Amino acid sequence: MALTSPRRSALSDQVITELRNQITSGAWPVGSRIPTEPELVEQLGVARNTVREAVRALAHNGLLAIRQGSGTYVVATSELAGVMARRFADADPRHVAELRSTLESSAARLAAERRTPKDLRLLxxxxxxREEAWREGDAERFVTADATLHLAVVSASHNDVLVALYADLGHVLRDRLRTDVGPELRPEDHLDHARLVTAIRAGDGEAAGAEAASHALHCLVERA
Structure with missing residues (x-):
């Protein structure tokens, strides 16, 4: 990975932009550790203080988390996502589940109307x-696969505002899902998502919406 070296005078702002681009582009995904300060100094060709200032600014905005003795990690893909992660970190689990159910139900209904052949192949x-991760019993991989599938359903709605809002809430929703799933995959907790994909493929908005609405609330009921 090579960053573009800043050339104009506002070095700090340019470095912030460079680092933000690595995050928003997915080059540095959520959960990953970014290069060390000396590595960034070498890649960008700027002073250590400039890099430090940029990293602190992005940490203040909620995109990065500086963990002493461990490194600096990506925790959100946008400032709004960072704000939401902090704001809803201690939210009532039922309220988070109800929000997810509402958003995903609406998105699934739209996806059934607007999905493209490319959307269906991706789903x-x-x-x-997702099913492979479940069969292999890998809880963390399953959480990632499940969250990615739900994001693809929302993306198939082709509503840019809904997609952006859901993506900004992604960290909150994934943390909640990780808690619901727990460290071990239990057979009784398995949720069949094939019906959701089938309904979207069939263009059945009512069925797709009902399936999506039920998924987010199921784990909450099971764990209650």
Whole structure:
């Protein structure tokens, strides 16, 4: 990974932009550790203080988390996502589940109307990946696969505002899902998502919405 070296006078702002671009582009995904300060100094060709200032600014905005003795990690893909992660970290689990249910139900209904052949191929691929993770008993991989599938359903709605809002809430929703799933995958907790994908493929908005609405609330009921 090579960053573009800043050339104009506002070095700090340029470095902030460079680092933010690595995050928003997915080059540094959520959960990953960014290069060390000396590595960034070498890659960017700027002073250590400039890099430090940029990293602190992005940490203040909620995109990065500086963990002493461990490194600096990506915790959100946008300032709004960072704000939401902090704001809803201690939210009532039922309220988070109800929000997720509402958003995903609306998105699934729209997806059933607007999905493209490309959307359907992606949904089938992600569904298979989710089921594979479940069969292998890998809880963290399953959480990632499940969250990615749900994001693809929302993306298939082709409503840019809904997609952006859901993406900004992604960290909050994934943390909640990780808690619901727990460290071990239990057979009685398995939720069949094939019906959701089938309903979207069939253009059945009512069925797709009902399936999506039920998924987010199921774990909450099971764990109650």
């Amino acid at each position: 089938e691929t992600l569904l298979a990946r």
